[in-house]
Amino acid sequence: MRNRYLDMLRALAIVRVVVYHATGWAALTVVFPAMSVMFALAGSLMAASIDRSGPLAVERRLRRLLPSLWAVAVIAVPAMLLTGLAWDWKVLYWAFPLQDPPANGWGSLALSATWYLRDFLWFVLLSPLVLPVFRRFPRAVVAAPYVALAVLTAGELTVHPIARDMALYGGAWVLGFAHHDGMLRRLNRRILMGAAGALAAAGAGWVLTHPGPRGYDLNDIPLGNALWSAAFILVVLGFAPVASAARPGRLLTVLNARALTIYLWHVPVIVAVTKLGEAHGLPTRGWVGISWRLTVVAGLVALAVLLVGWVEDVAADRPPRLLPGRRPRSAPVSPAVPRVVVAAGSVSAVSETLRT
Numbered sequence: 001m002r003n004r005y006l007d008m009l010r011a012l013a014i015v016r017v018v019v020y021h022a023t024g025w026a027a028l029t030v031v032f033p034a035m036s037v038m039f040a041l042a043g044s045l046m047a048a049s050i051d052r053s054g055p056l057a058v059e060r061r062l063r064r065l066l067p068s069l070w071a072v073a074v075i076a077v078p079a080m081l082l083t084g085l086a087w088d089w090k091v092l093y094w095a096f097p098l099q100d101p102p103a104n105g106w107g108s109l110a111l112s113a114t115w116y117l118r119d120f121l122w123f124v125l126l127s128p129l130v131l132p133v134f135r136r137f138p139r140a141v142v143a144a145p146y147v148a149l150a151v152l153t154a155g156e157l158t159v160h161p162i163a164r165d166m167a168l169y170g171g172a173w174v175l176g177f178a179h180h181d182g183m184l185r186r187l188n189r190r191i192l193m194g195a196a197g198a199l200a201a202a203g204a205g206w207v208l209t210h211p212g213p214r215g216y217d218l219n220d221i222p223l224g225n226a227l228w229s230a231a232f233i234l235v236v237l238g239f240a241p242v243a244s245a246a247r248p249g250r251l252l253t254v255l256n257a258r259a260l261t262i263y264l265w266h267v268p269v270i271v272a273v274t275k276l277g278e279a280h281g282l283p284t285r286g287w288v289g290i291s292w293r294l295t296v297v298a299g300l301v302a303l304a305v306l307l308v309g310w311v312e313d314v315a316a317d318r319p320p321r322l323l324p325g326r327r328p329r330s331a332p333v334s335p336a337v338p339r340v341v342v343a344a345g346s347v348s349a350v351s352e353t354l355r356t
Helices: 004-023 027-031 034-053 056-082 089-094 105-110 112-136 138-154 161-180 189-209 222-238 250-257 259-279 286-308 310-315 339-355
Strands: none
Touching (some): 004 027, 004 034, 004 250, 004 259, 034 056, 034 161, 034 222, 056 105, 056 259, 056 310, 105 259, 138 222, 161 222, 189 222, 259 286, 259 310
16 A cells, blocks of 8 residues: 655655755755665665565566666667776676676766665675564664765775675665664654654754765765764654555656656756756856756756666566556447446446555
C-alpha cells in the first residue's frame, strides 16, 4: 500500500536535488537534506522488501535500479569513447557500478551524480546481512556509522569513497530500517524530539565551527551533514502517518515513478544548458541566469522523462507509459445489458480499483 506522505518526501527530495544542482544554493542542504532523506526512504523500502521476499529482494531492487543507468550508458559511454575515454574492463562498471564508472573530462562533470547509484547498490547488497543484526542490536547498529564518521573526521583519515559514504549515509539507511519496523513511531515523543534536538544542535555546532570551501554547504561538511540529517530524519519519519489507500496526485505519482530518470538526467542537462549559455554570452548567475536556466532545465528534464522514463516501468514490471498515473477510462455499458450484469460489472470495477 502506498504511503502518500513518503511519496511526498521523495518527490520533494528529488525536486530539491535538481534545484540545488541548478542554483548551488547552500541553504537548501540545511533546509532539506535530500540525499539523506532519499537513503532513509530507500532503507525503509528495502527492509519491507526483505520481509516480503527474503534474499530475492536484492535481485528485485537491482532490477529496478540498473536499467535506468544502462539507458544513460547507452548514450554516454559511446560518446565518451569517441572523445577520448580509454577502453578497458572498467567500462563494465557502467553495467554494475560497484565502483565509480570511468568518465573522461566532460563526462566526469555531467555524469558525476552516479555516485548515488554506486552507494545505493552497496547498501542493497549489504542489507540482508545488516537487517537481522539491526533487529537484534538496534542502538549499536544505528550508532555505528556516526561513530565511524566521527573517528574518520577527528583523525583526518582518508579512506575509499565507498567506505566514507557508508559512514556518511549508513545512519540514514538504518534509520529507514527503524521506520519500517515501527521503532520511530513507538518512541515516546519527548524522547524522539529530545534526540532530534541534541543531534541538530551537535550538527549545527560542528557546521558553524567547521565551514567548508562553500561556506555552510552540508555537502562539504560530512559530520555536520550526518548529524543534522539524522535529526531531520527522526522528525519527518518519526511523525510519518501510516499508509493510506487514497490515490496520490498525478504530479506526485510522476515524480515518484520517474525519480531515478530525473536524478540521472538532470545533471547532464544542467551542465549542457550552462555551457551553451556561457558560449552564447548569456548570464548564468544571479536571478536572471538562474531563472532562465531553471526553466530550460525543467523543460529538458521533462523531455528526458518522456523519452526514457518508460525504462523505469519496464524495470518495475509495469506497462510502459509516457507518463504514469493516468486512470484507465471505464468502458461504456451497453443499454441492452441486463441490470444484474451491470451491477456485477460495477462490483468487479470497484474490486479492481481497491486492488490498485
